[in-house]
Amino acid sequence: MIGLLRRDLTLAIRAGGGFGLSLAFFLIFTTLVPFGVGPETGILSEIAPGVLWLGALLACLLSLDRIFQLDWEDGTLDLMATSPVPLEGLAAMKALAHWITTGLPLVAAAPVLGLLLNLPGPAYPWLVASLALGTPALSAIGTFGAALTVGIKRGGLLLSLLVLPLYVPTLIFGALCVSRATTGQDPLTPLLLVAGITAGSLALLPFAAAAALRVNLR
Amino acid sequence: MNLRVTDLACARGPAQILAGVSFAVAPGQALILRGPNGAGKTTLLRTLAGLTPPLAGTIEAEPDAIAYAAHADGLKSALTVEENLAFWAAVFGTRDPAPAIEAFHLGPLLQRRAGEMSAGQKRRLSLARLLVTGRPVWCLDEPTVSLDTENVARFAAAVTAHLKGGGSAVIATHIDLGLPAAETLDITRFVSKRLRADDPFAEAMA
Numbered sequence: 001m002i003g004l005l006r007r008d009l010t011l012a013i014r015a016g017g018g019f020g021l022s023l024a025f026f027l028i029f030t031t032l033v034p035f036g037v038g039p040e041t042g043i044l045s046e047i048a049p050g051v052l053w054l055g056a057l058l059a060c061l062l063s064l065d066r067i068f069q070l071d072w073e074d075g076t077l078d079l080m081a082t083s084p085v086p087l088e089g090l091a092a093m094k095a096l097a098h099w100i101t102t103g104l105p106l107v108a109a110a111p112v113l114g115l116l117l118n119l120p121g122p123a124y125p126w127l128v129a130s131l132a133l134g135t136p137a138l139s140a141i142g143t144f145g146a147a148l149t150v151g152i153k154r155g156g157l158l159l160s161l162l163v164l165p166l167y168v169p170t171l172i173f174g175a176l177c178v179s180r181a182t183t184g185q186d187p188l189t190p191l192l193l194v195a196g197i198t199a200g201s202l203a204l205l206p207f208a209a210a211a212a213l214r215v216n217l218r
Numbered sequence: 219m220n221l222r223v224t225d226l227a228c229a230r231g232p233a234q235i236l237a238g239v240s241f242a243v244a245p246g247q248a249l250i251l252r253g254p255n256g257a258g259k260t261t262l263l264r265t266l267a268g269l270t271p272p273l274a275g276t277i278e279a280e281p282d283a284i285a286y287a288a289h290a291d292g293l294k295s296a297l298t299v300e301e302n303l304a305f306w307a308a309v310f311g312t313r314d315p316a317p318a319i320e321a322f323h324l325g326p327l328l329q330r331r332a333g334e335m336s337a338g339q340k341r342r343l344s345l346a347r348l349l350v351t352g353r354p355v356w357c358l359d360e361p362t363v364s365l366d367t368e369n370v371a372r373f374a375a376a377v378t379a380h381l382k383g384g385g386s387a388v389i390a391t392h393i394d395l396g397l398p399a400a401e402t403l404d405i406t407r408f409v410s411k412r413l414r415a416d417d418p419f420a421e422a423m424a
Contacts, residue, residue: 007301010297011294079288079306085309218269
């Protein structure tokens, strides 16, 4: 399974797909917001938590359809299904690889982009913490969605429709955590809820993803 | 007995393709599947490999005995030959890829990326994967596609060596590999009668 993770990371670096695309999207999205909303720092700092979380979520969504599609197209998925690695392990490793190539760079970039949106000082640690705890859930949910739609040509739209409603709780509590921190309220409760969602998805969704893969490989 | 199939019925999607398939493959024996295009060779092999659950009947084999090789090569074009083999070696528990490289003469290509190779070279790499799996029963779907005569001979030699070592193979192919202990099974006679009756073309032609 470590070999699988290493292969996926090597492929992501060589093909330049995962790392660059999502991060560039996040960057473009957040830098464009002040142009659309206007440069008033008061408004910007008020909407910054929501914008940053939304940007991260959409950036995550962008690379989801590649999780299983490439392996499906070149036949690797069939061969993996007949290998000693259980499909549950495969799904978990795919989610982890997606998080390392997508979620982790977003977490790292978020404080810099927070600066662009005039995010108030006390909110920075909470922004990083909520994204670090929340993006693994986005990757796990996305892997499940990708497993459901693997093999469907141009399945990206269906994947987005399936996954977006499942992303809503993470978005609500993640953004709430940061915005509470900006106004001096207690941000710990929403953060714990984000952590709970992540723990739940990591525990359950690899099994659901493996079951979906089994059906799709028939 | 490496593999015994009793009264197997296989489906592809919602359609039943084959019914009543029975055969046994002993260690050291190869079974050649014959049948026209679309007869159900791939469906049978996918069922044997465990990708598609059988509709009826049983497949008896040791757990984790079957190595499956499909039409698709399952190679990553951004990885080199060596990295592709090392990945599959890691997946199947670290085995030495040297005999696989030797058997398919991949030595000169080791640092070449799979995306830069010809179809025949990719096929050789894909077949070399079988040796890395170390599994006794090979289920091969048209393994010699895009191989030249020299490499078909290399493949036949690899299968012969595998059989000599107590392994066995089920191979869907249209060419004569010249294997020593090979039986031929024509799967046309197992083609599901239900499918024939439901076939709109058959009705139209009747």
